[in-house]
Amino acid sequence: METSDAIVVGAGxxxxxxxxxxxxxGWSVVVLEATPQPGGAVRSGFVTAPGYLSDLFSSFYPLGYASPVLAGLDLDLEWTRSPDVLTHLLPDGRAATLNTDVARTMESVERFAPGDGERWKNAYDDWKGVSGPMLDTILTPFPPVRGGAKLLRRLGSVEALRLARRLVLSVRELGSELFRGEGATLLLAGCALHTDLSPEEAGGGVYGWLLAMLGQEHGWPVPAGGAQRITDALVARLRARGGTIIYEAPVERVLIARGRAMGVRTADGRTFRAQRAVVADVPAPALYLDLVGKRWLPARLVEDLAHFRWDGATVKVDWAVRTKMPWKNPAAAGSGTVHLGADLNGLTRYSARLATNEVPSEPFLLLGQMTTADPGHSPEGTESLWSYTHLPHRDHWEPDEIAAHVDRMEAVVEAHAPGFRSQVVGRNVYSPADMQRENPSLVGGALGGGTAAAFQQLFLRPIPSLGRADTPVDRLFMASSSAHPGGGVHGAPGANAARAALARDRAVLGDLYRSVINTGHRAVYGRA
Known part of the structure; x- marks a missing residue:
């Protein structure tokens, strides 16, 4: 039996x-990873053609770049950006472009409606006034006392209430209140659809506003050399501090005695003892139902898990393109990210198909021009390209269904970039099943660890609870994107879990901490 202060399940x-x-x-730490490599959904590889590097799952990291969690780790990373942040291409050929130069963004959205340029600047000024405490509020455990207090002091009670209202608006409603033309609203709406929310859903506006304003402030940076550099930096930092990572070691059970997590057992029968904490970077259903088991859980928690909702499935395609993209509208040429395939009403129709468990016949695409953002991704004059779109969350997809949808995706790209298909020299397709095979936490191709809908956020994530990393099992903490504040590469769920473990461990204060947490869990779930 190997013993350490903490066992971390999952090297995402x-x-x-x-x-x-x-x-x-100062803790001794062992990380157990089920797959042969670290990083989870933050990885890169050569999967299309020689010399073309692809970011396999996630890419473009505005939240990661701005995250106080990752900044505090002082990782050895070099960031780079595309000339333009984002372009949304409309079916009629028009384009709205976001650039870190606010004057250029203003010029783009002004073409859609007189005055929208100034309205965009006003929205950005509003963001700059709250960006720091807003990120602190979003990325810290619930309730966000410090960040919330900073926001209240900065805004005052009346403006804080107005901000609270803005945070629950749908992105369509928010856009209609802030702007007059479709261009600026589409910049927000396309960003909101990075989640599984439709333009009509409550709370979607905050996602669109957050990502768009981070893009205006910082761009959407990428690590020079690919997403893998984030993972490599985290691994190197951990090893330098004495941490150990063991690969191909899937955990099958958290070992519990007297309601306390004592360690874990892997699928091959090895036992790892944790003297202080078990921290799990796995989805909530897997942690509670598979690794812990109903015996150790309050009945009401198990009942609530039946209502846990995943975010949508994802199909992702990477292409090696021998030329730069032949865009009909040159506005897209300098953007690292391009949204295409729908105007605002089209985004609503696309989302409605997903909500009714239908495959969208005209998919909305998020597309990344990685070489435009980081020239090291492929040879000069070429493009390492990816695109993904969502499908309904299902248990199984037939290969011919995926192939047909990839054809639809390529048709959308071809319509905006005639000749694109003829320039492709290599392609890789990840179906929802492929994603889960590569990273077991991407259940059914869900990228966010659960829906971003308001009913599964804050103290409702992953189920109605305390909104914290603590679980009803003493010294077991949830560190995955199923926990508050959810998906995205910002490290907050992991940081929240680590801080909760440290707080629980502190002698007399730790006993008081656990007493408070136990009282909270009994209030929510009753007794186990």
Whole structure:
């Protein structure tokens, strides 16, 4: 039996963040990863053609770049950006472009409606006034006391109430209140659809506003050399502090005695003892139902898990393109990210198909021009390109269904970039099943660890609870994107779990901490 202060289950970026913070506190840490490599959904590889590097799952990291969690780790990373942040291409050929130069963004959205340029600047000024405390509020455990207090002091009670109202608007409603033309609203709406929310859903506006304003402030940076550099930096930092990662070691059970997590057992029968904490970077259903088991859980928690909702499935295609993209509208040429395939009403129709478990016949695409953002991704004059779109969350997809949808995706790209298909020299397709095979946490191709809908956020994530990393099992903490504040590469769930573990461990204060947490869990779930 191997013994350490903490066992971290899963070497995704959240698990690695938690492991690093615990190692910083002087703890001995062992990370157990089910697959042969670290990183989870933050990885790169050569999967299309020689010399073309692809970011396999996630890419473009505005939240990661701005995250106080990752900044606090002082990772050895070099960031780079595309000339333009984002372009939304409309079916009629027009384009709205976001650039870190606010004057250029203003010029683009002004073409859609007189005055929208100034309205965009006003929206950005509003963001700059709250960006710091807003990120603190979003990325810290619930309730966000410090960040919330900073926001209240900065805004005052009346403006804070107005901000609270803005945070629950749909992105269509928010856009209609802020702007007069479709261009600026589409910049927000396309960003909101990085989640599984439709333009009509409550709370969608905050996602669109957050990502668009981060893009205006910082751009959407990428690590020079690919997403893998984030993972490599986290792994190197952990190893330098004495942490250990064991690969191909899937955990099948959290070992519990007297209601306390004592360690884990892997699928091959090995036992790892945790003297202080078990931290799990796995989805909530897997943690509670598979690794813990109903015996150790309040009945009401198990009942609530039946209502846990995944975010949508994802199909992702990477292409190696021998030329730069032949865009009909040159506005897209300099953007790292391009949204295409729908105007605002089209986004609503696309989302409605997903909501009714239908395959969208005209998919909305998020497309990344990685070489435009980081020239090291492929040879000069070429493009390492990816695109993804959503499908309904299902248990199984037939290969011919995926192939047909990839054809639809390529048709959308071809319509905006005639001749694109003829320039493709290599292609890789990840179906929802492929994503889960590569990273077991991407269940059914869900990228966010659960829906971003308002009914599964804050103290409702992953189920109605305390909105914290603590679980009803003493010294077991959830560090995955199923926990507050959810998906995205920012490290907050991992940091929150590490801080909760450290707080629980502090002698007399730790006993008081656990007493408070137990009282909260009994209030929510009753007794186990």
């Amino acid at each position: 970026h959240n698990g690695l963040v938690a492991a690093n913070l615990l190692a910083d506190a």
